[in-house]
Amino acid sequence: MVLDKRAVRGFASRMDWDLTSFFPAVVSAEFRDFREALERQAGALRPRVEALALDPAADVDVWVRLLLDLEDFRARLSHLGAYLSCLTAADTADEAATTEESAFSALRADAETIGEGLVAALRRVSADRLDALLGDKRLEGAEFYVCEAKRLSAHRMDLPREALSAALSVNGTKAWNQLYSRLSGDLTFAVPSADGTVERVPMARRANLLASPDRAVREAAFTGGNEAWAGYESVCERALNAIAGARLTLDRERGVEHFLDNACRGARLRRETLDAMFTAINDAAPALRALGAYRAQLLGEPHVSYRDLAAPAFIEPENEPPLEWDAGCRLVGDAFASAYPALGAFFRESLEARWYDHSPRRNKRPGGFCTTSRFNGESRVYMSYEADLGSVLTLAHEVGHAWHSRLLREVRPFASGYPMTLAESASTFAEMILVEGVLESDAFSADRKLALLDTDLRRAVIFTLELPVRFYFEKRFYEDRRKGFVPARRLRELMVAEQKRSFGDVLGEDGADPLFWASKQHFYADAVMFYNFPYTFGYLLSQSLFARFREEGSSFLGEYERFLAHSGQMNCEDLVRGTLGEAIDEPAFWSRALRPLEELRGRLAAFSTRCAG
Template sequence: MDWDLTSFFPSVESAEYGRFREALERTADALRPRVEALALEPAAGEEAWVCLLLDIEDFQARLSHLGAYLSCLTAADTANEAATTAESAYAELRARAETIGEGIVAALGRAPEATLEAVLRDKRLEGAEFYVRETKSLAAHRMDLPRESLNAALSVNGTKAWNQLYARLSGELTFPIRKADGAEERVPMARRANLLASPARALREAAFTGGNEAWAGYETVCERALNAIAGARLTLDRERGVEHFLDNACRSARIRRETLDAMFTAIGDAAPALQRLAAYRAELLGEPRASYRDLAAPAFTPPEDEPPMEWEEGCRLIGDAFAAAYPALGAFFHESLAARWYDHTPRPSKRPGGFCTTSRLSGENRVYMTYEADLGSVLTLAHEVGHAWHSRILRGARPFASGYPMTLAESASTFAEMILVEGVMQSDAFSVGRKRALLDTDLRRAVIFTLELPVRFHFEKRFYEERRDGFVPARRLRELMVAEQKRSFGVTLGEDGADPLFWASKQHFYADAVMFYNFPYTFGYLLSQSLFARFREQGPSFLGEYESFLAQSGSMRCEDLIRESLGESIDEPAFWFRALSPLQSLPPALEALRTDGGGG
């Protein structure tokens, strides 16, 4: 391992670790009866409330310390048995923490307003009001505790079981890839995404067709799973007094319905311009129209004779780009490298993917990734450093004020990526070929975030609307899917360019814990576009506003946060319309590089 985890614990088998975990378990044991007592007698003394809230906050911070440590250990070495064992003990502890969390929702829900006001006036809870109020507001949409407990127990064999069935199916499913010589090879479904991102058209076609052939064979299973998960949710909503299924998604995104509608209104109004981006990409790929086969395909790949970009060089590149545009971020990056916060070298026992994890106890981060010595890896690194910077800015905030929603999670990471891309584009040290590949990645992402993710949102919304009236068969799911794809991509989408089985192959629709796992991505992407456009316009003086935005991201609703820190109204389509406009500069920028010739 490259990183230094000893500031967390000497090892997972150390006495320090054991003592830390045991203390957490004792706290969990002690908290539960206290929460239950307050739920029964919510008008009890203010001191009892203040102490309980402080203890819960401390408990959560210590739990995140343990969780961050274990996620690092298990990702960096999947064969680490001691860590895997510790992780299952941790999962149990988390389940208990969730029960305590539900108890506190119920207790706060019953607390008289006068008691709560007195509690929140206490100096020890300064900055915790948002968290406490949000938690209390959850109680309005909960059943009583015994029924919630029964639901949690039943979900193991209900929604969670359907989700696991789907996960099992997609894990075991294989599909045929036909080669030019007629030979057939069966490939695991997990490899499909990679093949769809291949520069070779024939390979993409084979993965698209073969993959859908496999999914078509299990359409009934997917149809049943999807209907069961959605049906159970709608029943729960009714029992919990949730008016509309989108209310839940908006609440966890910390936005209002008006804001969601404003964003999609702007995207709808900008459709012709966005569709031109998809058409331009099809042209770059040498295709007459856009197709789901080609959404992930690169139009340009970096020239093969480019030397690999080793770790030190990648770090220097990021360090230089940050230092030039945002010195504080550059200094933070160097500091984190010196503290050895990164695990980056490729090893066979590593888990795929990348993440940045935070301990809310110590405020420390660790970044995990597999650095492949190419520009894509450098981008990933810059992205994760952006996340780490977000938590550095939040370090002064209390744990209750440092949890931010998914809608805001990607702002800092994308912002950091954009600084890097700008640095690369302005540098003479990069070949035209590399710059072209980088801009092409940007264009591909623009199409995904503004045309393809909205398809997922509108499909899911229409599906839930129809599910309210009964079972929605596979035939109808295909129809809805294709209709939304055609609506979003418009005439740009080729006759056979749609993917009627996307509802079956996309795992996000089957998640048991969250629904509408799509619009927060588009929200975050467009918000970053807007932030970066402001930075370009205002220059370094914008960074103060940016940091105040990050610093308050854990303690405000999105509308208030963005109005206060940036002076913008995100519940108006005009904001989103402006956020979309920088995307139009991508085709001309790419054109300029195409005619630029040199560099290969």
């Protein structure tokens, strides 16, 4: 039973964090006044943006004042959003917060409309006016933001048609996405339980069961889950084709040349860079596949199988002493303090300021996150701390995010928004510091350390072999979709072909997952496409950052901090070149980033013999 630990440890009754520097309470005059002011601000911004869209030749001062007000509006919106996301996650039964959240959604929709209006206005602004605008001192540091919006505007339709498209998406792509979510929420499958009976479990539990150390449980989750999806294959096929079809139609109307251009723009990188990364992964395929094969061997399997990708080869033994919250914080604090004192000091201060909600409680949403207000510059970390090493890793990860936000506090809100490709750099870096700290410490058993290294190995396989499968599948699917409807049979075919191509001969005869396209929710997202390569990009970039840190020691940290602090005001190529002096549009960069992974096997093997001896 997964819940045992909680039952023994009991539930806390109150939230741990202090949110009073945001608002005294959600039901308070301060909160209401803030929200009402924001609503008035949105109401005033909208006609101003629309006026500019009609008359982009307006005075530079009109432009600048609008942009400054918009920036302030966005910062305040993030303040309200961060506060509400904390409250609703920490207590799903908080009715006042839930009610306020729907008012907030309306505000966010307003913000989107205003943003769309700005893009429409920029679309028609002359080059001279734009230059004058960018030269205004009040917008210093916001140049990238304005130019990016201007570039984006080249691939938008005019405002009325964009508005119509947004309205139609409610019954179009969004509706298909909801149908898919509803279906995956309704689906169940059979799993044999320990007493010999068969239990039906919801699809939402499948991912957890696929990560079970018990082979029979994994097999049941894999086969049972796929049988359930196979029964609704035609629904998934329709949904996927409809979402992609609508997207391609819009691309055509917006003058987007290739579907990957959109994804790359969102990730702030060039197609050449993406190609460079995948070229390096391809070149390293034999070594990466050997990692997959090694993991299969650790699991006692002859070949790699999609059944086992999430399975742990080593698990933290049951009888390990629990790492209570205070001990976990000490562990993270010590690792940070010795490797990266500034991060250690930041962590200590944030603990003193009570930025963390960690105790498992009823009515808490699962998962963990770090959220930041661009208005007061403060972050909050949310998680359910379970007194094991996995929870300590999550803590280090989220502190990494908070540190990234702390460094961005030095720049204006318009310069603080970073793409998904750069979102996990600081969190993964912080995790790596912790892992090194644990491996070097005498306070942990060999089994615990092996479990930690195994997590690293598992992630290496997922990020470098499995995520590329998703990317290439999606790419080939869109290529086909441009020509017409893509039937389920073809989707299965593409899926298996890409799995075989990536894993090569280490994938077992029945190791592929032909229905992965149906079961993976990311393919059905209505807002983003290619929700895959940014993960691999971010993961490998972190590997490269940490390798530099290992090599150069603390003298690298200045460059690292410049990199994080500028992550919201450059594209990825310029950022890495300008702050780290490296060229990510060349495969050589990615080959170097992959090198530490190739050493993982040796590290784990050496470690297990050392532990045995």
